[in-house]
Amino acid sequence: MTRVVITGFGVASPIGNDAETFLESLKNGKNGLGPITRFDATETGISVAGEITDFPLEKYFIKKDTKRMDLFSLYGIYAALDAMAMAGLTKETIADPDRFGIMVSSGIGGLPTIEEQVIKMHEKGPKRVSPMFVPMSIVNMVAGNIALRVGAKGICTSTVTACASGTHSIGEAFRNIKHGYADVMLAGGSEASICEIGIAGFASLTALTSESDVNKASVPFDSSRSGFVMGEGAGVLMLESLEHAEKRGAKILGEMVGYGANCDAYHMTAPTPDGSGAGKAMKLALGEADITPDAVGYINAHGTSTPANDKAEAKAIHYAFGDAYKDVYVSSTKSMTGHLLGGAGGVEAVATLLALNEQFVPPTINVTEQDPEIDLNVVKNAAIAADLTYGMSNSLGFGGHNAVILMKRWED
Structure with missing residues (x-):
C-alpha cells in the first residue's frame, strides 16, 4: 500500500487565518468567541458565536467573488490555496491533473x-431569486470551486455527514491515495452557518448554550457545560503519496496512518450512551495504523460541550483504549473556536498536526470543574509540552456518523 504524507495545510478560523497565528492561539489558549454580530440574535436566545472577524478576502478574491460564492466556499478555497502554497505546488506544477483530487465538504453548505x-422569494416573488442561488448554496460547490481554482481533474467529492464531514473527507482522500487512485489530494471541511436560521434551528434543538459569558460558553468536559457554540471556518490538508512528495523534494509535515468510519444507528442526534459506536471507529483507525492504544499520545476530541456528547465520547475513549486511556492526553479545541460543524474536522486535523510537529498539547480552556463522570486525562486551561508520536482526531455527527483519523509525526 502507498504511504500518505501531509505537505501543507490552510486554515480559516475564529483564532487565526494563517499557520502562525493559529499555532500561537493554540499554544496560548486564545478564546475566539464573541457576541454574534452578523444579525440581531436577541429573539433566538443565543448571543455568543465563533465568528471570523478578520478574514483576508483580498488575498485570493475580488469583490465579484462574494456575489458568486457563499462564504463557506470562500473559506474553503482560501484554506485550500494556503495549503497549496505551503506545499510548494501550483496549478502549473501539478504533473498529472487527472491524479489530483479534491475532497472538501461542508455539513450544511450555503445556509x-x-x-x-x-x-427574497417570499417578499418579492420567485422571479427575483438570484440565478446564482443554486451554485452558491449546494454543498458540493466548495469542492467544485476549489477544483476550478487549482485545476484538479481527479476525483472531486463532498462527503456530507454533518459534523463529521471534514474528517470523513480527509479519511476518504487518504484512502484514495493509499489505494492508488490519486497522487495528490486537497482534503478537509468548511462551514459558514452563523445566520439567523442556522442559530435558530440549533437553538430549537436545545443544542446551543444560552450562556452569554464568552468564558463560560464553550466548556467541554466541564460540569457546567450546557450546549455548543456555533463557529465557522475551514481547514484543508494537502495529502500526497510519499513517492510523489519525495520525488519533488517536498517538506513533509506528517503522515496519515489510520482512518475509522462507522455509524451508531442509534438516534438522529444523540450518540450511543455507552460510546461503543465512536469507540469502534477509533479501534478501526488504530487497526489500520497497526498500533496499540498506548502509542497514541494525544486525542483531539470532538468535545462539543454538550452534556450527552462529552460523556459518551469519554466512554468511547475507554472502550477503544482500555487502561491506556489514563495516559493519553485529551483536549477539545472547540473551547477556543466553537463548533465549526462540517468544518470542524478540517480545522481540528490541522490542530492535531501542529501538536505533533510542535510537541505540545493544546488546552481545553475555561474548565473550572471537570465533570467527575468524564474520567479522562484532560489538558485544562493551559497548553503543555509533550513527547508525541501519534495523534488522533475525532468527529461525531448527527445521524450517528463517526469519523476518526490518525496521524504520525514525521521523522526523517
Whole structure:
C-alpha cells in the first residue's frame, strides 16, 4: 500500500487565518468567541458565536467573488490555496491533473444564501431569486470551486455527514491515495452557518448554550457545560503519496496512518450512551495504523460541550483504549473556536498536526470543574509540552456518523 504524507495545510478560523497565528492561539489558549454580530440574535436566545472577524478576502478574491460564492466556499478555497502554497505546488506544477483530487465538504453548505433567497422569494416573488442561488448554496460547490481554482481533474467529492464531514473527507482522500487512485489530494471541511436560521434551528434543538459569558460558553468536559457554540471556518490538508512528495523534494509535515468510519444507528442526534459506536471507529483507525492504544499520545476530541456528547465520547475513549486511556492526553479545541460543524474536522486535523510537529498539547480552556463522570486525562486551561508520536482526531455527527483519523509525526 502507498504511504500518505501531509505537505501543507490552510486554515480559516475564529483564532487565526494563517499557520502562525493559529499555532500561537493554540499554544496560548486564545478564546475566539464573541457576541454574534452578523444579525440581531436577541429573539433566538443565543448571543455568543465563533465568528471570523478578520478574514483576508483580498488575498485570493475580488469583490465579484462574494456575489458568486457563499462564504463557506470562500473559506474553503482560501484554506485550500494556503495549503497549496505551503506545499510548494501550483496549478502549473501539478504533473498529472487527472491524479489530483479534491475532497472538501461542508455539513450544511450555503445556509446564509438559502435564508437570504427564501426571504427574497417570499417578499418579492420567485422571479427575483438570484440565478446564482443554486451554485452558491449546494454543498458540493466548495469542492467544485476549489477544483476550478487549482485545476484538479481527479476525483472531486463532498462527503456530507454533518459534523463529521471534514474528517470523513480527509479519511476518504487518504484512502484514495493509499489505494492508488490519486497522487495528490486537497482534503478537509468548511462551514459558514452563523445566520439567523442556522442559530435558530440549533437553538430549537436545545443544542446551543444560552450562556452569554464568552468564558463560560464553550466548556467541554466541564460540569457546567450546557450546549455548543456555533463557529465557522475551514481547514484543508494537502495529502500526497510519499513517492510523489519525495520525488519533488517536498517538506513533509506528517503522515496519515489510520482512518475509522462507522455509524451508531442509534438516534438522529444523540450518540450511543455507552460510546461503543465512536469507540469502534477509533479501534478501526488504530487497526489500520497497526498500533496499540498506548502509542497514541494525544486525542483531539470532538468535545462539543454538550452534556450527552462529552460523556459518551469519554466512554468511547475507554472502550477503544482500555487502561491506556489514563495516559493519553485529551483536549477539545472547540473551547477556543466553537463548533465549526462540517468544518470542524478540517480545522481540528490541522490542530492535531501542529501538536505533533510542535510537541505540545493544546488546552481545553475555561474548565473550572471537570465533570467527575468524564474520567479522562484532560489538558485544562493551559497548553503543555509533550513527547508525541501519534495523534488522533475525532468527529461525531448527527445521524450517528463517526469519523476518526490518525496521524504520525514525521521523522526523517
